Amino acid sequence: MTGPRLRGPVFVSADRGPADYTVAVDALAAVGSRVRRVLEVVQDVTLFCVSVLRSAFFPPYYKHEILEQIHFSMIGSMFIVMFSALVAGQALAIQLARELAKQGAKSELGHFMVISSVRALGPVLTGIVVASRMSAGITAELGTMKSSNQIDALIAFGTDPMKRLVAPRMIGLWIALPVLTILGDTLSVIGGGFVGLGYHVTFQSYYNGVAKYLTPANLLVGMIKPIFFAILITTVACWKGLTSEGGAKGVGVATTESVVISSVGILVTDFICTKLIFRVLGW
Amino acid sequence: MIDLPMIEFRSVYFSIEEKDILTNVSFPVPRGQTRVILGPSGSGKSTILRLLMGLWMPDSGNIFVNGEDITQATPERLREIRKGMGIVFQQGALFDSMTVGENVGYTLLEDGHPDEEIEQAVATYLAQVGLDPELRDRMPDELSGGMQRRVAIARALAARNPEIILYDEPTTGLDPQSAERITDLIIRLRDTMGKTSIMVTHDIADAFKVGNRITVLDRGNVVFEGTPGELNAANDPFIAEFLAPFRKAVAAATQRMEVRVPGQVPGRGDSGASRAQPGGAP
Numbered sequence: 001m002t003g004p005r006l007r008g009p010v011f012v013s014a015d016r017g018p019a020d021y022t023v024a025v026d027a028l029a030a031v032g033s034r035v036r037r038v039l040e041v042v043q044d045v046t047l048f049c050v051s052v053l054r055s056a057f058f059p060p061y062y063k064h065e066i067l068e069q070i071h072f073s074m075i076g077s078m079f080i081v082m083f084s085a086l087v088a089g090q091a092l093a094i095q096l097a098r099e100l101a102k103q104g105a106k107s108e109l110g111h112f113m114v115i116s117s118v119r120a121l122g123p124v125l126t127g128i129v130v131a132s133r134m135s136a137g138i139t140a141e142l143g144t145m146k147s148s149n150q151i152d153a154l155i156a157f158g159t160d161p162m163k164r165l166v167a168p169r170m171i172g173l174w175i176a177l178p179v180l181t182i183l184g185d186t187l188s189v190i191g192g193g194f195v196g197l198g199y200h201v202t203f204q205s206y207y208n209g210v211a212k213y214l215t216p217a218n219l220l221v222g223m224i225k226p227i228f229f230a231i232l233i234t235t236v237a238c239w240k241g242l243t244s245e246g247g248a249k250g251v252g253v254a255t256t257e258s259v260v261i262s263s264v265g266i267l268v269t270d271f272i273c274t275k276l277i278f279r280v281l282g283w
Numbered sequence: 284m285i286d287l288p289m290i291e292f293r294s295v296y297f298s299i300e301e302k303d304i305l306t307n308v309s310f311p312v313p314r315g316q317t318r319v320i321l322g323p324s325g326s327g328k329s330t331i332l333r334l335l336m337g338l339w340m341p342d343s344g345n346i347f348v349n350g351e352d353i354t355q356a357t358p359e360r361l362r363e364i365r366k367g368m369g370i371v372f373q374q375g376a377l378f379d380s381m382t383v384g385e386n387v388g389y390t391l392l393e394d395g396h397p398d399e400e401i402e403q404a405v406a407t408y409l410a411q412v413g414l415d416p417e418l419r420d421r422m423p424d425e426l427s428g429g430m431q432r433r434v435a436i437a438r439a440l441a442a443r444n445p446e447i448i449l450y451d452e453p454t455t456g457l458d459p460q461s462a463e464r465i466t467d468l469i470i471r472l473r474d475t476m477g478k479t480s481i482m483v484t485h486d487i488a489d490a491f492k493v494g495n496r497i498t499v500l501d502r503g504n505v506v507f508e509g510t511p512g513e514l515n516a517a518n519d520p521f522i523a524e525f526l527a528p529f530r531k532a533v534a535a536a537t538q539r540m541e542v543r544v545p546g547q548v549p550g551r552g553d554s555g556a557s558r559a560q561p562g563g564a565p
Contacts, residue, residue, distance in 0.1 A: 152333075155336075155338060
């Protein structure tokens, strides 16, 4: 017979009785169970991601759905990305211009704006803005389809939901995100140029700095990230939508989690990508 | 030559997270007949359809479709077998981003049929379920619940003209007139087109009206299997308790009808409870 569950220290020393052992064993079991659940989720998401990539790379393709998704993610997100990038670029330029002015290096504003916008701010900002909009939309749509048996209906009529629902969203984001990132970078850099005028940095001087540092390597750093962001956003949003349970409330919870995980995931992916790219380029 | 049942469940067990959902479920469905799976909510009725569609796999036992054991089928083969079935889900499960026409013609479009052929087929199947083909451009949420179910039946029929049609609570939540139309349609499809079907329901009146044979489930166990007449005569305490509200409603309605028109059988529209007498099914 096991003893009553006691509140007590988890660590067990030699002079402690059987009840303390029970507490320790229970605590270890709880931790073990939690770790197991986390590992199961990681395994499920990884397998789902592999399945998403396989669906995106191999035919058949649902062309109409792909075009629809490109339109939804690119045209639908365009204004908000442009506006965010312009505002964020100007804010960044104000900070940089002030500091550079103190150092007597105002002419370097274009240089710093390109590095910051194209390599870091542009992709991350675009990624987060698109993730907030798209993950919520994708999770809510797929979650609602699941709770109203529409996913089962697709399977019943011989359609692979990965091919019809998930792959078009992945391909759509693969096309839309880099384009939106370029647009965001451009607006961010242009916004910086206008701010520079206020700090007596001429357009010509600003342009020279931009042109000098807008190198293929810098562009590459900024263009690789959106590809991984697209994989992250699609995987998380579709997985959350397709595994949501509990009707409208469950879909709501899944949508919130999807936005949070995608947004935080973009920051983590950005860090990992930056680290890896720098290592590969030997910077 | 032995006439194999079109569908057969043989000693099927199914559980989710160690909770038993179905225990030793067995029944055949001969070609061209309708089997009704009857039982209270949570008794495992819809699970039977999901297993039959191959959406879930049983823990043990065999499920035969046209003589082929689907529990042994590869995913590709399963997809092929599914093409021979049409399903009408609870609440219809119409694709809400598509028009009525796109829903009905979905499988034809998937199979690459030309547009004119799809247009024609959509009009034919909508007419077959008693809907105006002009509805094809409407969105599902613009239709009433009964119309949505009929579109779902049209979609199931258009799905490669299946030999088997599965109905998951097709009349739940519908007004009596719409429910009547749906059950009449199900009977017509069986009698005129020879469709083999399974209908899952908790509506006893529907079960008596539509079923050639009825299986009653209680917490995943088969507690009755037989004809509607046999069900009405069954002495089992669970059956008696399960049928009691229905019998009471029929008796009350009959009494009311006898007062008004002696000898006339009440319909659902009259009583709001039932439109068939126990044992009065085909």
